Structures are given as C-alpha cells and as structure tokens.
Amino acid sequence: MSFNIALSGISAAQKDLNTTANNIANVNTVGFKESRAEFADVYANSIFSNGKTAVGGGVSTSQVAQQFHQGSLQFTSNSLDMAISGGGFFVTSSGVGTQDLSYTRAGAFKVDSDNYMVDAAGNFLQGFPVDDEGNSTSVSLTTTKPIQIPDTAGSPVKTGVVELQMNLNVGEDALDPSAFDPDNSDTYNNSTSVTIYDSLGESHIMTTYFVKPTGGSYTGESNWLAFYAVDGEPVSVETPGSYQIDADGDGVGDGTLSETATATNPSGTGAWNGAVISFNNVGSYTGTNPSPITTVTLGTPGAGVLDPGSDGTQTLEVRFDNPTQYASPFEVTALSQDGITVGRLTNVGIGSDGLITASYSNGSTVPLARVALVRFANEQGLTQVGNTSWKASLDSGEALAGEANSGTFGSIQSSALEQSNVDLTTELVDLITAQRNFQANSRTLEVNNTLNQTVLQIR
Secondary structure, three states, X not given: OHHHHHHHHHHHHHHHHHHHHHHHHOOOOOOOOOEEEEEEEEOOOOOOOOOOOOOOOEEEEEEEEXXXXXXXXXXXXXXXXXXXXXXXXXXXXXXXXXXXXXXXXXXXXXXXXXXXXXXXXXXXXEEEOEOXXXXXXXXXXXXXEEOEOOOEXXXXXXXXXXXXXXXXXXXXXXXXXXXXXXXXXXXOOEEEEEEEEOOOOOEEEEXXXXXXXXXXXXXXXXXXXXXXXXXXXXXXXXXXXXXXXXXXXXXXXXXXXXXXXXXXXOOOOOOEEEEEEEEOOOOEEOOOOOEEEEEOOOOOOOOOOOOOOOOOOOOEEEEEOOOEOOOOOOEEEEEEEOOEOOOEEEEEEEOOOOEEEEEEOOOOEEEEEEEEEEEOOOHHHOEEEEOOEEEOOOOOOOOEEEEOOOOOOOEEEEXXXXXXXXXHHHHHHHHHHXXXXXXXXXXXXXXXXXXXXXXXXXX
C-alpha cells in the first residue's frame, strides 16, 4: 500500500515538473496560455470500513488546467499583427470554404500567395462580411469567410463630374476671346488643371482657361469665358450662355454672347467653345450653384483625346461651386473629380473594432472585412490542438461569435502581439517545489523499501 502511495506522489511530482517545464519552454511563444497541474487525493471507502482509521491512497492528477488571463502586449512594425486586449479568440479555418474551425489568441498573421491572411501554420483568419460603409452584414459564425486582401482596387471609374471653385480677379485686363490660344499665355487671364480618367483608367489632363472678354457684345466686367482642353485638344461644351470662336487665327468670332446660344464644335475647324460665367455687382455668381457645363464628348475611339478602346461617348459635368469675382488675385479654392484609376495596394489598416481597410495608390480606401471573435462559457474546457490553438468541446460549450470592442469582447490592437502569460519567476519557484516533492516521495519509496528489507531479514 505504501509503495503505491509513494509511486502516486512521484507520478504527481513528475506531472507537476512536466507542466512547469512546458510553461518555461513556451515563455516566448506568442498567444501561449500557461497550464497548472491540479491534484486530488485518492481515498477509498466502503460501508464496512472504519472511517476514523482509514488512510488515503495517495494522489492523482485531476486535470492540467489552462490559465487564460491576459498576457502582456508587444508592439511590432507589422500592421497585420493583432492582439486582443480583453476577452475573445481569433477564428481560423484549415481551408477556404471549410468549417473546420480553430481558435487562438496568437495574432501573428501574414499574407499567403493568394493574398489571404494566414498564420504560420497556413490556417486562414476568418472575418465577417461588411458593406461599402464597413458595417457587418452578419455576425454569425457560419457566415465567416477567410479574409483576402486584393492588391488592386478593382475596376477603374471614368470621370463624370469635375467641381471647381475659384475667385476671378475683377481687375484683370480684358482680352479678345477670338485670339484665344492655349499655347500663348497672353491670350488668356488664368488657367487651372485637373487629372481626369477615361473608362480604362487612363489619366488625362483637363485644363480650364479663363478669359475676361472685351469688344462688341462681349464687353462687361461681369462676364468671363471658360475654355476647356483635354491633353491640349479642344473639347466642345453644351450649355446656355456658351460662346464659340474660330481658332484658325483669322480673328473672326462665330457667335455672340447669348443666354440661349448652344455651341457645338464644328468638325475640322479646330473651333473652341467658351462657357459664360456671369457675376453681379458684388462679385457673386449669378448662375445656379453648382452650375453644370456638360462636355458633349471627349472624343471617339481612335479619333479624339481618348485612348482607342475606351468609351468614346464619355461626357463631363464641370460644376462651378459658388465662384466669386473679387478684387483679389486669382485663386482656386476647390478642385475635385470623381474618377479613379486602377490602384495598387499601399497600406492595410485594422481598427480597434476589427475592421480591416485597404488603401490604394488611387486614393480609394476599401473596407474588406471585420475580424471575427468568439468566446466560450468555459474556456478551460477547450481542447488543445497545438500551434497555440484550441477547438470547442462539450465542456467548453458552443462558440459565441461577435465583433471586437462590443459586449464582453475585447478590442483589437493592430501592430501588436499578445505575449505568453507565463510568469518566469513563479515557474522557477514551482520548479524547485516540484523537485523537492519528487525527492520527498522518492525518499518515502526508499524508506518503504528499507522496511521491507528489514522484515525479510527477520529470522
């Protein structure tokens, strides 16, 4: 009997040593949770035994319990590294489209050859789908998908609207609009340019030239003309208040300033269409804000300013947003357009709520997914599967999914990793204690052996 008791003590001490050694070995393992060997005494009893004189049968290991308290955070320079500050686990899957899910606190993720976020073992990080505003469309664990980061920003968008706000100096000299030549800065008062995009994402430079007209029916400080060129080629405009001149150098205008005149660009004449901008006597714009000036076309494929293969019927709306005519220098206060070209990935950001956004070289920012978190009613009931990962079990209960920074779920810290929660000093003390326990139980076994030898030697 005493031999068995001593052997159980040695076995328990060995289990304690193994647990402590495993903790020490993983002191630098990201996301590792320390274990604690828990023991219970062995006591045999029956209805015919004397409970007052019964002796215990030794010790047994009841369980090796995981301790899920928070580990310290270590900050890194990798934006894909994540740490959970608070409760919850990351969700990973063994493959795309599978529901073989594992759960981990280790947030050292990277991108594989297909641009999926994976851990060191190749498991795919799962996320909730989001809409264009970054709001989760579902928080169910069954709807999570592997998170993929595209290296391009999708299809290009051709420019449809250009918005312009500026001040035109009332003190500028009046010029003859029939002599307008974009290659001669003396024939116009001011100019500004903006990059626009065709349907293929190719960039073009659109330049707006401002001319303060003089002579004949064009006289008046309250009127300005705006001429447009894309990549140096004239583009035609259609709007009430337009004015057309001939750019062939003969100095003869083909139209008059009229509130109802509609200009077109005669084929083969090289004519320029000027749009009228009118102000009242306090320098305020008298048109509708914003006032659209629609270019009929930027060209036909292979024959205009656009590239072959692009949409030759592309039109623009140039909107003047509260322009002014004050006695101050020419100044552009706002200039924007709504087209984009194909963008290349420049940055990935992860918010405290787990929203992953990708920034691209064309200036667009796209919400990709929201990192899925789960929690369990009994974390210590999780089954260890290695690689600092766990799987759900009957003891742990079902995984309850949710978003970071909401409810009982912790927040996500980007560019950080959760270190092991092992306290090395405590483990070294436990190691000494386990060693002493092993030695004491070994001594018990030795004493038992000596007593048995004494009994056997009695004659």
